[in-house]
Amino acid sequence: MKSFLSLLIASVAINTELFAAEAGMPQLDPTYWASQAFWLILVFTVLYISISKFYLPKIKNNLDNRENKIKDDLENANKFKEESESKLKEYDLILEKAKKEVLKIHFETKSTLDKDIQSKKVSMEKEIEKEILKAQKEISELKKNSISSIQIISGSIVSNIIENITGDKLNESSIKATVEDVSKKNMSKFL
Amino acid sequence: MASNPMQQFTVRRIGPEINIAGVDLSFTNASLFMVISATVIILFLFLGSKEKKIIPNKLQLIAEMTYTFVAKMISDTAGSKARPYFPFIFSLFMFVLICNMVGMLPYSFTVTSHIIVTLIMALFIFIAVTIIGFIKHGFKYLSIFVPSGVPAVLLPLITIIEIISYLSRPVSLSVRLFANMMAGHTMLKVFGGFVVSLGILGGWLPLSFSVALTGLEILVAFLQAYVFAILTCIYLNDALNLHH
Numbered sequence: 001m002k003s004f005l006s007l008l009i010a011s012v013a014i015n016t017e018l019f020a021a022e023a024g025m026p027q028l029d030p031t032y033w034a035s036q037a038f039w040l041i042l043v044f045t046v047l048y049i050s051i052s053k054f055y056l057p058k059i060k061n062n063l064d065n066r067e068n069k070i071k072d073d074l075e076n077a078n079k080f081k082e083e084s085e086s087k088l089k090e091y092d093l094i095l096e097k098a099k100k101e102v103l104k105i106h107f108e109t110k111s112t113l114d115k116d117i118q119s120k121k122v123s124m125e126k127e128i129e130k131e132i133l134k135a136q137k138e139i140s141e142l143k144k145n146s147i148s149s150i151q152i153i154s155g156s157i158v159s160n161i162i163e164n165i166t167g168d169k170l171n172e173s174s175i176k177a178t179v180e181d182v183s184k185k186n187m188s189k190f191l
Numbered sequence: 192m193a194s195n196p197m198q199q200f201t202v203r204r205i206g207p208e209i210n211i212a213g214v215d216l217s218f219t220n221a222s223l224f225m226v227i228s229a230t231v232i233i234l235f236l237f238l239g240s241k242e243k244k245i246i247p248n249k250l251q252l253i254a255e256m257t258y259t260f261v262a263k264m265i266s267d268t269a270g271s272k273a274r275p276y277f278p279f280i281f282s283l284f285m286f287v288l289i290c291n292m293v294g295m296l297p298y299s300f301t302v303t304s305h306i307i308v309t310l311i312m313a314l315f316i317f318i319a320v321t322i323i324g325f326i327k328h329g330f331k332y333l334s335i336f337v338p339s340g341v342p343a344v345l346l347p348l349i350t351i352i353e354i355i356s357y358l359s360r361p362v363s364l365s366v367r368l369f370a371n372m373m374a375g376h377t378m379l380k381v382f383g384g385f386v387v388s389l390g391i392l393g394g395w396l397p398l399s400f401s402v403a404l405t406g407l408e409i410l411v412a413f414l415q416a417y418v419f420a421i422l423t424c425i426y427l428n429d430a431l432n433l434h435h
Contacts, residue, residue: 032204
């Protein structure tokens with residue numbers, strides 16, 4: 001900056017010296033002042049009119065177009081973004097609903113299955129019990145029957161044995177009574 | 192004498208003499224370079240606005256940047272009311288800038304280095320701004336000379352100073368541009384003359400100065416066009432938005 005300043009001062013000094021030497025600047029010669037003024041006004045008027053009528057509106061139009069395009073594009077982008085966001089939300093909602101539904105269905109099926117199993121189990125148990133009871137009855141009946149048949153068989157065996165040993169025929173009713181007596185005493189041990 | 196640094200500013204008649212009502216309106220080299228500058232501007236704007244692309248090419252980009260540059264300059268200094276004067280200030284800025292830049296070419300003529308040219312532009316601006324001020328505000332526009340918040344004792348003095356400063360606007364505006372362009376070109380010519388006179392042995396120093404000065408002058412050429420335009424905006428702002 002300092003060197004520039006000194007340079008400037010030096011040049012101004014040279015200039016003034018030269019001005020003094022040459023005595024006068026062409027700028028101050030009024031011969032062509034009118035001509036310069038005339039041509040300046042003419043050229044500048046033409047320039048001004050062509051610029052203000054043609055070129056500036058064109059450039060402004062172009063700039064506005066670009067700005068509008070950018071604005072539109074940005075707006076569109078924002079719109080699409082919002083749309084996609086809402087869609088995403090909708091999607092999430094649907095997903096959540098579906099999940100809930102799935103849970104519900106799962107729960108319902110489970111409970112119905114449980115109920116079914118329960119009822120089946122109960123009826124099965126009942127049936128089993130019935131069967132058991134029936135079997136028991138049969139068994140007890142069989143037992144009763146077997147007692148009487150055992151008594152008859154043992155009575156006949158006893159009479160046979162006695163007949164073979166003694167050759168006498170014993171009173172059947174007395175044998176029967178005796179067998180009954182013995183069997184009553186001992187049968188409880190086996191049955 | 193070829194090495195006279197002021198010779199480059201001489202105005203010469205080109206072609207026939209045009210004489211209208213006793214006034215010499217001949218086409219001169221100054222007129223020629225005005226026409227060349229205007230042609231350059233129009234060509235630049237034509238090529239810059241020819242294609243309407245969303246993504247601009249280089250020339251279109253430069254034209255649009257110039258547009259936004261001037262538009263921003265106006266809206267920053269003179270506000271939105273100055274919008275109708277945008278084409279004028281744009282033309283003015285472009286004309287001064289391109290005249291300055293064309294003047295930087297060797298063997299060319301610098302239109303703005305003539306006081307008559309800058310004075311006419313400055314006077315036009317001064318008168319137009321004054322008329323705009325009176326149209327917008329009537330006689331209240333005279334309050335521009337009476338700043339508010341000044342002690343009553345100082346008021347007459349301040350008013351006189353304000354009037355003088357207002358009236359000296361066209362002079363300062365025109366002389367600033369003219370003197371800058373003339374001084375710069377004279378300086379370049381002087382250093383160029385030194386290069387020749389000092390020859391191959393001693394000419395390198397002024398040559399390097401010349402190169403540096405050329406860069407500086409290009410900066411000055413832009414800066415003076417900018418200053419000219421922004422001062423116009425400031426004067427316009429005074430006329431449009433009356434407050435002190």
